[in-house]
Amino acid sequence: MLNLPDLLSPAALIQIAFLFVILYWTLRYLETTVAGGFLRSIGLLSVIGVLAAIWLFEEFELETLSAIFNYFIIFATVSLVIIFQPELRHGLTRLGRSPLARLLRRMGVSPEQEGHTLSGEILKAARRFSRNRVGSLVVIEREVSLQPYIDRAVRLDAQVRAELLDTIFATPTLLHDGAVVVRNDRLEAAGVVLPLTQNPDIPKGYGTRHRAAIGITEEADAVVVITSEETGAISVALNGRLAQQEDIVKTEELLDRLLAGEEVEL
Numbered sequence: 001m002l003n004l005p006d007l008l009s010p011a012a013l014i015q016i017a018f019l020f021v022i023l024y025w026t027l028r029y030l031e032t033t034v035a036g037g038f039l040r041s042i043g044l045l046s047v048i049g050v051l052a053a054i055w056l057f058e059e060f061e062l063e064t065l066s067a068i069f070n071y072f073i074i075f076a077t078v079s080l081v082i083i084f085q086p087e088l089r090h091g092l093t094r095l096g097r098s099p100l101a102r103l104l105r106r107m108g109v110s111p112e113q114e115g116h117t118l119s120g121e122i123l124k125a126a127r128r129f130s131r132n133r134v135g136s137l138v139v140i141e142r143e144v145s146l147q148p149y150i151d152r153a154v155r156l157d158a159q160v161r162a163e164l165l166d167t168i169f170a171t172p173t174l175l176h177d178g179a180v181v182v183r184n185d186r187l188e189a190a191g192v193v194l195p196l197t198q199n200p201d202i203p204k205g206y207g208t209r210h211r212a213a214i215g216i217t218e219e220a221d222a223v224v225v226i227t228s229e230e231t232g233a234i235s236v237a238l239n240g241r242l243a244q245q246e247d248i249v250k251t252e253e254l255l256d257r258l259l260a261g262e263e264v265e266l
Contacts, residue, residue, distance in 0.1 A: 118160055118185050119255035123248055125165035126227050126234050135229030136169040137179035137209050139192065140259065144220035146181055153178065153189040160187045179212065179224075195219060199240070206242075213237035223258050241266045 050073070057066040122138050129136045139146065154175060158164060160182055168190050169176050178191035194212035202211060213224040217237045224237040235244045236251065238258070243266040245251040257264050 117256070118182065118259060119252045121160050121162045122165070122182075122225055122255070123234075123252050124162040125169075126225055127248060128162070128166060129169060129227040130232040130234050132170065133229055133232050134170045134227065135209055136165065136225075136227045137194075137213060138165065138225045139179050139181045139194070139213075139216055140223045140225070140255075141181060141183045141188075142221045142223065142258070144222070146183070146216075146220060146222060149192050149194065149216075150181055150183075150189045153181070153192040155189050156180075156187050158187045160185065179216075197240070210235065210237075210242060214240055214242050217241075223255065225255070236266065238264070238266050 053069055054066075056062070057069065118140075122140075126136065126138075128134075164187060165180065167173075168180060175191040179194050180190045181188045181192050195215040196208065196211045197215040197218055199214065199218070202214060206214075207228075207230070209229070210226060213226045213235070214237050216222055217224060218240040221239070226235045226237065226242075227233070228235070233244050234248070234251065235242050236254065237243075245254075254264060
């Protein structure tokens with residue numbers, strides 16, 4: 001049975017601090033996932049249940065149940081790793097983001113695209129689409145993971161170049177009707193199917209492409225660049241709102257600020 005002096009010992013304090021840091025960063029990471037709210041509630045209940053079970057087993061010296069419970073914890077841990085493999089893989093990817101990469105991104109230069117900024121390449125393609133009345137939908141992932149949508153799409157993992165976007169959207173392929181997702185300055189997937197907004201206040205003139213752009217920004221903090229097939233207009237969607245862009249230079253500045261982590265309202 002633990003008493004107060006045991007809890008205040010240096011070894012106990014170090015273990016408590018270590019567990020607190022792990023729990024804190026786990027919850028912080030879950031905030032960046034689409035299912036974060038659900039997972040956080042289940043995770044907190046599980047932690048409380050495990051701590052309560054451990055206390056009961058030690059308090060009443062239930063050695064047999066304690067041994068069975070330890071095996072169950074191992075089984076549950078392995079099961080969670082298998083079930084949430086995509087989320088864990090995305091988390092490891094996020095850990096690989098170096099401070100230098102973030103600094104270069106704030107300067108508008110990606111280490112993977114020297115001489116080609118992400119916003120510049122996207123808007124270079126958007127201008128071409130606008131002139132030729134080509135519809136396009138480019139989703140830029142930020143903090144909230146879009147992994148569930150990527151998993152159902154065609155994986156690419158390529159540099160974001162205007163020529164590649166032109167190939168996807170301006171040619172009659174199986175991918176040109178869907179969206180593309182950009183993650184970590186890379187073109188992660190194409191042919192992505194997005195959820196449509198159910199907001200009744202959306203203007204009736206908005207088509208499926210614009211409704212999909214608004215829909216994904218209602219679920220995640222992504223930034224979406226859209227070109228209209230009917231009018232050629234270039235728009236940006238963010239936080240469930242969509243705004244048409246008239247000045248391409250200001251649009252590039254807006255994207256640069258958003259990709260640098262600034263909070264900007266449309």
